[in-house]
Amino acid sequence: MVRARRAAARRSFAFVAARRACAVATVIVGLVSTSEAHAQLHWGASAQLGGMKRFLASRPSGGDDAGFGPAAQLSGHLALLPFLHAAAYVGHDISPLGKTARNVTSGGVRANGMLPFVRGTFRAWVFAGIGYAGVYQQSYHATFTTADPLGGTETKAGRVEGAGGGFFEVPVGLGVSYKLYGPWEACAELGSKIGFGHTGSVYESPGPQLTLPDAAGQNVFPAGLDGFAVGLTVGVRVNLGQSRP
DSSP states (O other): HHHHHHHHHHHHHHHHHHHHHHHHHHHHHHHHHHHHHHHHOOOOEEEEEEEEEEEEEOOOOOOOOOEEEEEEEEEEEEEEEETTEEEEEEEEEEETTTEEEEEEEEEEEEEEEEETOOTTTEEEEEEEEEEEEEEEEEEEEEEEEEEESOEEEEEEEEEEEEOEEEEEEEEEEEEEEEEEETTTEEEEEEEEEEEEESTTTEEEEEETEEEEEEEEEEEEOOOOOOEEEEEEEEEEEEEEEEOOO
């Protein structure tokens, strides 16, 4: 009877020890996995300068299209998966338009899909996202032909007042980078932006306000809608917290 009890006690002790060993192993595996995840955390930022051309849709007859203008962008990214990075961006560009210019400031989020077949000192990615752009068209002076009281016409100098608005944008494009030293890289992005949901006096009737001598309550037609844009920017990119080799 005593030997049977001792044998049962040894088996019970062995079972408890095995369970504790399994628990310890599970904790160790969890810690190692967490450590690996932290070791592979990858994030960074970039600053870029370049140019952008905006194309206006729904322009009035004879209206000017927007020209090429300078552009700048700041962005940051965080690796969710080895080949998928979540990013946020803020940008600004100046869009010349006839005698005036429009200041466009935008910001939003996007996903960067890293191209796995580009390796070594080079990186490449495609991106797509959603954002919002605020627009301010600067005031300018111009001459306008108006009807006179005798049924003829006359030319007057007037001032088109500043006007604002905004729209949603979908940025898409391709980016590349080249490793320079340590975490620093040279980078470039070629992208386009698709605009929709335009609001504000710069886009909607009756349009920007026109100030003329002896003529109150006048407006000019909106110049058009920012339906599409294409731009190229170059700059520097820093990648931090890179994964261990």
